[in-house]
Amino acid sequence: MELISLENAINILLQHISPIKQIEEKSILDSLGFILSEDIYSPINNPPFNRSPLDGFSFNSDLSLGASKNNPKTLTVHNEIYAGDHLYEDVPSNMAVRIMTGAPIPNGCDCVIKQEEVIFNENSNLLTIFRELKKYENFCFLGEDLSLGDLVMNRGEIITYSHIGVLASLGIENAKVFKKPKIGILSLGSELTMPGTELKNGQIYNSNLFTIASKLNYLGVEAILYPPLKDDIDEVSNFIDIHLDEIDLLITTGGVSVGKKDIMHDVLKKINAERLFWKVDIQPGTPVLASLKNEKLILSLSGNPFASLVNFELLGRPVLDKLSSGTIKKTSTILAEVVGNFSKKSIKRRFIRGYYSEGKVYINNDKHSSGTISSLLGKNSIVEISSGTPFLIDGDKVKVILID
Amino acid sequence: MELISLENAINILLQHISPIKQIEEKSILDSLGFILSEDIYSPINNPPFNRSPLDGFSFNSDLSLGASKNNPKTLTVHNEIYAGDHLYEDVPSNMAVRIMTGAPIPNGCDCVIKQEEVIFNENSNLLTIFRELKKYENFCFLGEDLSLGDLVMNRGEIITYSHIGVLASLGIENAKVFKKPKIGILSLGSELTMPGTELKNGQIYNSNLFTIASKLNYLGVEAILYPPLKDDIDEVSNFIDIHLDEIDLLITTGGVSVGKKDIMHDVLKKINAERLFWKVDIQPGTPVLASLKNEKLILSLSGNPFASLVNFELLGRPVLDKLSSGTIKKTSTILAEVVGNFSKKSIKRRFIRGYYSEGKVYINNDKHSSGTISSLLGKNSIVEISSGTPFLIDGDKVKVILID
Numbered sequence: 036m037e038l039i040s041l042e043n044a045i046n047i048l049l050q051h052i053s054p055i056k057q058i059e060e061k062s063i064l065d066s067l068g069f070i071l072s073e074d075i076y077s078p079i080n081n082p083p084f085n086r087s088p089l090d091g092f093s094f095n096s097d098l099s100l101g102a103s104k105n106n107p108k109t110l111t112v113h114n115e116i117y118a119g120d121h122l123y124e125d126v127p128s129n130m131a132v133r134i135m136t137g138a139p140i141p142n143g144c145d146c147v148i149k150q151e152e153v154i155f156n157e158n159s160n161l162l163t164i165f166r167e168l169k170k171y172e173n174f175c176f177l178g179e180d181l182s183l184g185d186l187v188m189n190r191g192e193i194i195t196y197s198h199i200g201v202l203a204s205l206g207i208e209n210a211k212v213f214k215k216p217k218i219g220i221l222s223l224g225s226e227l228t229m230p231g232t233e234l235k236n237g238q239i240y241n242s243n244l245f246t247i248a249s250k251l252n253y254l255g256v257e258a259i260l261y262p263p264l265k266d267d268i269d270e271v272s273n274f275i276d277i278h279l280d281e282i283d284l285l286i287t288t289g290g291v292s293v294g295k296k297d298i299m300h301d302v303l304k305k306i307n308a309e310r311l312f313w314k315v316d317i318q319p320g321t322p323v324l325a326s327l328k329n330e331k332l333i334l335s336l337s338g339n340p341f342a343s344l345v346n347f348e349l350l351g352r353p354v355l356d357k358l359s360s361g362t363i364k365k366t367s368t369i370l371a372e373v374v375g376n377f378s379k380k381s382i383k384r385r386f387i388r389g390y391y392s393e394g395k396v397y398i399n400n401d402k403h404s405s406g407t408i409s410s411l412l413g414k415n416s417i418v419e420i421s422s423g424t425p426f427l428i429d430g431d432k433v434k435v436i437l438i439d
Numbered sequence: 440m441e442l443i444s445l446e447n448a449i450n451i452l453l454q455h456i457s458p459i460k461q462i463e464e465k466s467i468l469d470s471l472g473f474i475l476s477e478d479i480y481s482p483i484n485n486p487p488f489n490r491s492p493l494d495g496f497s498f499n500s501d502l503s504l505g506a507s508k509n510n511p512k513t514l515t516v517h518n519e520i521y522a523g524d525h526l527y528e529d530v531p532s533n534m535a536v537r538i539m540t541g542a543p544i545p546n547g548c549d550c551v552i553k554q555e556e557v558i559f560n561e562n563s564n565l566l567t568i569f570r571e572l573k574k575y576e577n578f579c580f581l582g583e584d585l586s587l588g589d590l591v592m593n594r595g596e597i598i599t600y601s602h603i604g605v606l607a608s609l610g611i612e613n614a615k616v617f618k619k620p621k622i623g624i625l626s627l628g629s630e631l632t633m634p635g636t637e638l639k640n641g642q643i644y645n646s647n648l649f650t651i652a653s654k655l656n657y658l659g660v661e662a663i664l665y666p667p668l669k670d671d672i673d674e675v676s677n678f679i680d681i682h683l684d685e686i687d688l689l690i691t692t693g694g695v696s697v698g699k700k701d702i703m704h705d706v707l708k709k710i711n712a713e714r715l716f717w718k719v720d721i722q723p724g725t726p727v728l729a730s731l732k733n734e735k736l737i738l739s740l741s742g743n744p745f746a747s748l749v750n751f752e753l754l755g756r757p758v759l760d761k762l763s764s765g766t767i768k769k770t771s772t773i774l775a776e777v778v779g780n781f782s783k784k785s786i787k788r789r790f791i792r793g794y795y796s797e798g799k800v801y802i803n804n805d806k807h808s809s810g811t812i813s814s815l816l817g818k819n820s821i822v823e824i825s826s827g828t829p830f831l832i833d834g835d836k837v838k839v840i841l842i843d
Contacts (some may be wrong), residue, residue: 063634064664067653079812083638088784088810090698117700119629119669121640137630137742139641150697187813195843196657197815200650200744204643204812208635225523226541230467231612234487236525237543239608246604249471253600260468265523285609292541293554295492296521338541340604406492408608409485409583409591413603439599 038316041207041384042321045353047311048235048325053275054360055283057214063202066194069212069253070360075188077205077416081176084139087116089173092153092162093144094131099168112160116141131162140174146175155371177192179207193362216358219259219282220247223271223298224338227263243288243343250347254363256355266296272305283358286351289338291322299324301336310334316422318383318437319405320346348417371435373418375399377427383419387434389418396435398427415439442720445788449757451715452729453486456736458764459687461618467606470598472659473616474764479592481609484582488543491520492579497548498535503572516564520545535566544578551577585609597766620762623663623686624651627675627693627702628742631667646691646812647740647747654751658767660759669698676709683735687762690755693742695726703728703739712737720826722787723809724750744812749790752842754823775839777822779803781831785824793822793839797805800839802831819843 039047058072087093094110102108113130117135126132126143133155134140134147146168154163187205188198195208202210220243227241228234241263248258259282264271271290278393279285290299304312308328315323319342324335334354336405337347348366355363371391375398379385387403388410389396396418402410419434420427427433443451459792464478491497500708506512517534522541530536530547536772537559538544538551550572558567585591592602598614606614624647629787631645645667652662661688668675675694683689694703695717707714719727723746728739738758740750752770759767772834775795779802783789792814793800793808806814823838824831831837 063546064653064656065650067656079638082810086642086810088808090696090701115699117670119641120629135700136696137628175808175810179808180806188816196650196653197812197818198458199653201813201816203634204646204648204744204781206634206636206638206644208633224541225521227523229612230607230610232610234483237488237523239486239541240610242604242608245467246600249468249600249603252468252471262448266521292494292540295519296539297494340608357549393781402584404492404579406490406579406581408601409585409605412592412605414601419804424798 038308038314038321038383039312040316041349042409044312044315044323044325044350048332048334048350048354049357051311051327052354055214055216055358058211058213060209060211063199063210064146066210066212067196068362069194069215070362071188071192071194071210072191072213073211074186074190075207077114077181077183077185077187078207079205080183080439081180081204082175082177085177086175087136087138087147088173089135089139089147089149090135090174091147091149092131092155093134093140093147095127095128095143096168096170096172098129098131099146099166101163102164102167104165107163107165110162110164112162133428145170145174149173159416181257189388213360215256215362216283216355217257217281217370218251218355219261219278220287221274221285221287222245222263222315223266223287224263225265225296229262242340246340246344246408247286247288247347254355256359256363266298268298268301268305270300271298275302275328275333276306279328283331284354285331285333286347287333287335288343291324291335291337293322303333304354315350316383316424317345317349318381321383325350337405337406341388341411342405343410345346345417348436349386367437369435369437370432371396373398373427373431373433374429377403377420378428380426381422381424384422385420387420389416390414391416391435391437396433442718442725442787443716444720445753448719448729448754452736452738452754452758453761455506455715455731456758456761459618459620459762462615463614463618464613467603467612467614467719470614470616471600471603473598473619474519474766475592475594475596475598476615476617478590478594479606479611480558481585481589481591482611483586483609484587485584485608486581488579490579491538491540491542491544491551492577493551493645494539495551495553495577496535497538497544497551497558498530499532499547500550500572500574500576502535503550503568503570506568506571508569511567511569514568516559516566520696521702542769549574549578553577561743602797615661617764619660619766620687620759621661621663622655622691622759623665623682623683624682625665625678625691626667627670627691628667628769629669631665644745647742650744650748650812651690651692651751656761659737660763660767670694670702672702672705672709675702675706678708679737680710681800683732687735688758689735689737690751691737691739692747695728695739695741697726707737719754720787721749721753722785722789727754729754741809743809745792748815749821752840753790771841772839773839774836775800777802777831777835777837778833780833781807781824784830785826785828788826789824790821791824792818793820795839795841800837
């Protein structure tokens, strides 16, 4: 069977998935990072009343006409208004009120003067001012932030902390959002056992499940961890048949190569899944396999730890990005200079681990075997080596995919 | 009272907090983003046995001596070994075994040849090979990834998806980590009511609580949202006395200025908190107030929405960074060219909203009032205007703090 190109594989995958359009309602605090599924119009005027922006005195600005240092004006203070007060009593036209930050400015008043600028005698209730005030000086208008009916947010916007603050300011406690993808992860392999259990002869611990699940979590996507299954066609087929409905994408690891226990091929036949492709021109992870069952994608990654990560980053991540309408963190690709060397000839397009920093990518002293996992620690990127490259040495220019 | 500089205020705060050193045990999947509180040594050899990296046949490489296309060698295949098999039976020295990827290589064998390279007759169990194999060709050694007792991770490392994968591969299901800070947020103001309730005369919805809580959540820090309290010294004092023990830092908003209902000053006296500073040379958010009670920091932000955000970003974020040993996302500061204009004279160091992109910061068409919240939408930065700057116009160079 012909290998297909990575780009071709990605295109095929993207043709067979759509952004998730199911809607759920979330408390605004829980909606962080989700996509709004509705336009938001302001249900109120905000502020809901004319408001004082400072602590001082409010009155009709006409009363200050002609006031100056040499010609101070004196007003009687009628009342005090605090933030939260329900007072909407009119102020007699020749009087002032004492007013605190955030309090409603009563009818008849059109300006506020700072308390630091005046002299106020608490016993006589007399206020002395030394300057003229402009109409609407220090006056926050009703609806000045947002007016009733204003379009505030658009369907499709990603909800950030500032959206949540604005929604709260409008009294909105829940928001309708598009659901995020729910990804099931299933590892195949009779040799696999779970961390925390005793290792029997011939067994290894299942790490792919955890590497990929925590990568999904890191990207803000919900991962459902299925227990690993043995290389048994019936068992795996039944499991997938039962669980495929509860998720938006199934990622499997293992069982995709050409060995006698590479059962995914038979499993897909048994569950009547349509194979989209098998084998991509990349190394490691060549035998990655994609299929479709009831319009749901099953992405079957290589079982080797690093190979499965390469498959996930190159093929799984574009799928997640489309499923979640672009809300997950993107990888980026840059050119960098190699530090270290890699002596194997690359017949296919090869991907190896690297640590990128400031224009350089470090590939030295690594265990590059695709079955090796510890050398993932401290890496932040995948280095692409073009097919036909005999080796890499210090100073070579390579493409680096930043995956963190 | 003298204003202190922002830098001075930050220094004072940092002197009075320490990184959280309480330890908790988490399942490895839940430990993502936490800091390891212990060194991790490998409890096993990984792989735990010599392992085949591919599907093929394994034997003693001496048996292949002299094999070539013109001089093929034929071996009898003794058995089949699959991944997960418990077989450790020795292979007779003149025979081969069929072996699958991940299966243990039995004693007596020291190489594996790919099944694509050989001819195998299933009926006669005869294997024909056409080349010599080197000792340990296609042979994964026991412990080749990690050996029993190897130091794998260091106390202080931030746990990433690759740490979780490696921990899983070693059979480790839980990790000891430093707790993350738990931040309480308390908004003061008799005018405040919660989203979802009916707005009465003189009330506004509490947005600061949600803006700051969701910013904390965005930074991966746990926020505890307290219901807003009225401007009542006893009520607020009691509340803080009761709840301060359950959190690592208390952030309050409102009540810090000089008005008659700015009660935080009296509250701090009443609970015997030590005032660290009050009033910083920044605008908005000048009256920010910091205090210490039982060695716990209380950071009291301005009540105006944008002012409280400025206080949080400039003063709260360094505190969180130290509390959480540097695990939260950092802000960064860059120089950018202004697009738009800002016509107010800045007497203090002023901070306004902006949208930064590719060397430019857009400040146009904004409602810059610190009581306005909707104009936070779509912004990703805070623009610093030096004290004494008369205005900003297109092309001016300014410092921009990227807060997202």
